[in-house]
Amino acid sequence: MPVTWRSLIAAICAATAFAQPLRANAQPIAAGRAVTYADIADLSYAAGLVALVRIDTVIAIDPSRSTAVRPGYGRFYIEGEAKSLLVSRKPLGRNVRYLVDLPLNGRGWSDDLEGEEVFVFARSVPGKPGELQLVTPTAQLRWTPAREARLRGVLRAAVSPDAPPTITGVRALLHVPGALLGQGRTQIFLDTQDGSFASVTILHRPGVPPSWHASFSELIADAGGPPEAESLEWYRLACSLPGTPPPGADISPTRAARSQAEADYRLVLDALGPCKRNLHFRPQMTAQSFLAPDQA
Secondary structure: OHHHHHHHHHHHHHHOOOOOOOOOOOOOOOOOOOOHHHHHHHHHHHOOEEEEOOOOOOOOOOOOOOOOOOOOEEEEEEEEEEEEEEOOOOOOOOOOEEEEEOOOOOOOOOOOOOOOOEEEEEEEEOOOOEEEOOOOOOEEEEHHHHHHHHHHHHHHHHHHHOOOEEEEEEEEEEEEEOOOOOEEEEEEEEEEEOOOOEEEEEEEEEEEEEEEEOOOOOOOOOOOOOOOOOOOHHHHHHHHOOOOOOOOOOOOOOOHHHHHHHHHHHHOOOOOOOOOOEEEEEEEEOOOOOOOOOOO
């Protein structure tokens, strides 16, 4: 490899660390398990840009210079052409370069990616045009038509004017019995990152199963139903609500009402189902995310 390549890669290794911190409880992806909606949403909402890149050059990095985070992986220097910019806080030039960790086979080789198209979830490196920093060491996904459709849906939902906010916790639960036996209402009030309103309402009517819906405005109506699976509303709830309400959150007036409120909370969690994540790492939101408000 020419000296110019060595110098360039050494500089990239020094300057382009992966975005930190990574969640310590990240789990490895099992063979044959697909990237999930939550995986794509996690990567997308932490990124300053999401781009479709055609890979032109793949060069293995000497482990003595820069080591992959996970065993069984190698670190690679990538050069490619940005084919399209799906979302970004800043313009992006045609030529890009970055580091990525890729799985190695039993012979210590990675898949041949030259000529392949991939989605990258990254942030621009200040003062270095074309140089990207992935939001996790493996934040590169191969292009498929289905993956592009899902990714574009995730991004469209995020920039919609009525997009639900990020949920940060449960503020209070309150169950109020109705006038008739079997009648009542439970409300779960949620804390959000931007301070906007969010709640879940569970309605009990005599002779019918309970129904519930989420509201992301201060107007709480009795109409509507649970959010669709693999929607942004579902993601915000399923991937943010804790397994149990925090101590002291249940402010229902009686013991029976408190028991009903807690049962209704479990009903909502069961209906939402698990927030499945199969990727190795989870990025964290930062001020560099394309969703973060611009600083004055």
